[in-house]
Structures are given as C-alpha cells and as structure tokens.
Amino acid sequence: MKQVPVEAWAAELAACRDAGYDVLDMIAGVDRSEWIEVIASVMRTSDAACELVATRLDSDHVIASITDVYAGASWYERELAEMFGVRIAGAHDERPLLRRTDEGAPILLKSTVLGARVLTPWPGDADASDDAKANRRRQRAVGVAEDWLVSDGGSHE
Amino acid sequence: MPSNAHSLIGLNPDACTSCMICVRECPVWCIDLASHTHEVTEEGARRPKVVHVLDEFTIDFGACMYCGICVDVCPFDALAWSNETDQSAHSASGLVHGIDQLVKWFPASGS
Ligand code: SF4
Ligand code: SF4
Numbered sequence: 001m002k003q004v005p006v007e008a009w010a011a012e013l014a015a016c017r018d019a020g021y022d023v024l025d026m027i028a029g030v031d032r033s034e035w036i037e038v039i040a041s042v043m044r045t046s047d048a049a050c051e052l053v054a055t056r057l058d059s060d061h062v063i064a065s066i067t068d069v070y071a072g073a074s075w076y077e078r079e080l081a082e083m084f085g086v087r088i089a090g091a092h093d094e095r096p097l098l099r100r101t102d103e104g105a106p107i108l109l110k111s112t113v114l115g116a117r118v119l120t121p122w123p124g125d126a127d128a129s130d131d132a133k134a135n136r137r138r139q140r141a142v143g144v145a146e147d148w149l150v151s152d153g154g155s156h157e
Numbered sequence: 158m159p160s161n162a163h164s165l166i167g168l169n170p171d172a173c174t175s176c177m178i179c180v181r182e183c184p185v186w187c188i189d190l191a192s193h194t195h196e197v198t199e200e201g202a203r204r205p206k207v208v209h210v211l212d213e214f215t216i217d218f219g220a221c222m223y224c225g226i227c228v229d230v231c232p233f234d235a236l237a238w239s240n241e242t243d244q245s246a247h248s249a250s251g252l253v254h255g256i257d258q259l260v261k262w263f264p265a266s267g268s
Contacts, residue, residue, distance in 0.1 A: 123189045124181035142184065 001039070001052040009055050010064040010090075013040060017069055020044045021051055024066075027076035029084040031110045036061055036084055042070070057086065065090035083108035110145070117144050163223040165239040167263030168214055170256050172235035175209035179227035179236060187220035188227060189213070216259065218244065219252035237264055 004012045021042035030037040036057045043050050057063060063080070065088045067073045078097040080086040085106035105112040122141040140146065175192035191213040196205040228236045239262035246252050 120186065123183075123186050124177060141186070142182070 001054050004053060004055050006055045006057060006063055009038075009053075010066050010069060012053050013042070013066045014069045016042045016051055016053065020046060021049070022046075024070035024072050024076075025050070027073065027080065029080050029086065029108065031084065031108060032056075033110060034058075036086060038063055038080065038086070040066075061085060062087045062089050064088075065092040067092050082106065085109060113145075113148050114143070117141065118148050163225055163238060165218070165241045165244060165262050166216060166221070166223075166228060166259070167237050167239040167261070168216075168256065168259035169235045169237070169263045170211050170214065170260055172233045173211050173214065173231075174233055174235075175211050176232065178230050178232065182226050182230045184224065184226065185220045185222060187217040189215045189217075211256070213255060214259065215253050215255045217253045219249045240264055 002012065021044045023043040023045055025041035025043050027038065027040045030039070037054060038057065039052055039054045041050060041052050055063070061084070063086055065073070065077055067077065068091070074093045075097070077088045077092050078095065081088055081094075082097045082099060083106055107114065122144075124141060175190060177190060180188045180190050190211070192209045192211050194207045194209055196207055198205040225238070228238060241262050244252070
C-alpha cells in the first residue's frame with residue numbers, strides 16, 4: 001500500500017493510471033477516530049495487478065476529486081461525502097448517494113449516533129430464557145456505543 | 158451455482174441450544190429467538206439440570222444481507238447454507254421465516 005500525503009492524492013492516482021492501472025476498483029473511507037483514512041484500490045486489467053493508495057485526512061476533511069483521472073470515481077466520492085462528511089474539492093457530483101438529502105450527521109463516522117440502533121429493540125437483549133434473565137449481565141448490542149444509551153434500559157423501551 | 162455461494166439459511170432446531178450467539182452477532186439484527194428453560198433430572202444425577210427449549214426462531218430475509226456470520230459463529234452447526242436459491246413474497250413480512258420453513262432449508266447431511 002502506498003501512503004501519500006493528501007496534497008499528492010490526485011497526482012498519485014494519475015501516476016497509477018499512467019502506469020497502466022486502468023480500472024478504479026473502489027475508494028473506501030475508514031474512521032480511525034483521530035483521522036479519516038481514504039484508500040483507493042486500482043487494477044491493471046492486462047496483468048491483474050492491484051495497487052492500493054492511501055492517505056489520511058487529519059484536521060481538514062477535504063480531498064481532491066479524481067473524477068477526471070478515473071471514470072467511476074464519482075460514486076465513491078459521493079459516498080465519502082455522505083457517509084464520512086469528507087468535502088470533495090474540484091468538479092464533482094454533489095448529489096447525495098443513498099440518502100434523500102444531505103442533512104444529518106455522516107452515518108459512518110463513529111461519533112454519529114445511529115438513532116435506529118438506539119430505538120430499535122435489540123433481539124439479542126431478550127435473554128434466551130425469561131427465568132434466567134435476572135442472573136445475566138445486561139449486554140450491549142454490537143455497533144451501539146456505550147454513551148449512546150442514556151440510562152440502562154431507558155432507550156430500549 | 159458455485160458451492161460457496163450464499164443463499165438461504167437453514168436451521169436444525171434439534172442442534173440449536175438457544176444460546177443466542179447468532180442473534181447477537183447478526184449485524185442487521187434480523188434473527189429473533191424465543192425459548193424457555195426447564196429442568197430435567199437425568200438418572201444418577203445429583204441435581205437437575207436446566208435445558209433450554211427453543212420455541213421460536215425467525216430470520217427476516219428482507220433484512221438479511223447473507224453475510225454468513227450467523228452460520229460461522231454457531232457453535233453447534235445448527236445453521237447452514239441451504240441449496241435453495243430463490244424466494245419471493247408478496248410483502249416484506251412474507252420474507253420472515255420461522256422454524257417450520259427454516260428446518261426445510263437445512264441441508265440434508267452430506268449435501
Ligand atoms: S447471514 Fe448475516 S445478516 Fe443474515 S441472518 Fe446471518 S448474520 Fe444476519
Ligand atoms: S448460534 Fe446456533 S445454537 Fe446458538 S442460538 Fe444460534 S442457531 Fe442456535
């Protein structure tokens with residue numbers, strides 16, 4: 001995996017394209033808590049070689065669009081914008097990808113409370129047996145952060 | 158179809174111990190299970206032991222994303238990929254299947 005500073009992002013991917021990596025496989029965002037990592041995977045169809053290019057967004061969550069380098073980048077850039085709140089610099093499609101509007105917090109950031117995860121009763125919460133319920137420690141659903149639950153049980157009613 | 162393709166999921170209720178592991182690991186919360194306990198005293202045993210009896214087990218295939226985590230985590234091999242491929246329903250609730258249906262999708266041993 002090639003690690004590049006964010007200023008070199010578009011130039012690095014242009015260099016990949018010039019080196020024969022003709023297909024953009026995907027661009028993914030990862031919330032590393034302190035920073036957001038952005039990883040692009042490119043492929044060369046002639047010999048099936050793959051290359052990963054990664055960069056990190058520390059404070060300003062802004063990255064240059066690579067839609068003029070790779071066709072198909074737009075989908076992933078819209079995803080980065082919508083799910084991670086990353087601003088895409090340069091000409092690109094600004095329509096929300098999956099949500100109807102761009103309102104609300106970016107849902108793949110760890111800091112975003114997912115309302116449905118708090119409000120929906122977790123099937124795993126119901127203990128296998130009613131009589132054993134009192135003895136078991138209450139469990140928290142995977143993907144529900146501790147501070148999302150205001151008080152024990154309060155959000156599950 | 159490739160042998161490792163992900164299709165419907167079958168349940169063997171006799172192997173299921175109602176341990177809830179699959180219910181808790183499912184990322185989309187689409188498995189639901191209800192059970193009760195009762196005590197059985199085996200011959201020669203000093204104390205009765207508590208066994209879980211499975212009452213209900215449903216998978217909502219409208220929400221299931223066929224990730225296979227439930228199949229992987231079940232310690233008792235009570236869940237398995239079915240050879241059945243297709244299902245449709247007239248409404249979303251028609252995609253929720255309980256024990257009666259899931260047991261039919263559990264692949265016969267050796268298949
Ligand atoms: S395959 Fe995945 S989504 Fe479907 S029931 Fe199993 S764990 Fe849940
Ligand atoms: S993990 Fe297996 S044994 Fe446990 S409840 Fe699920 S199907 Fe049953």
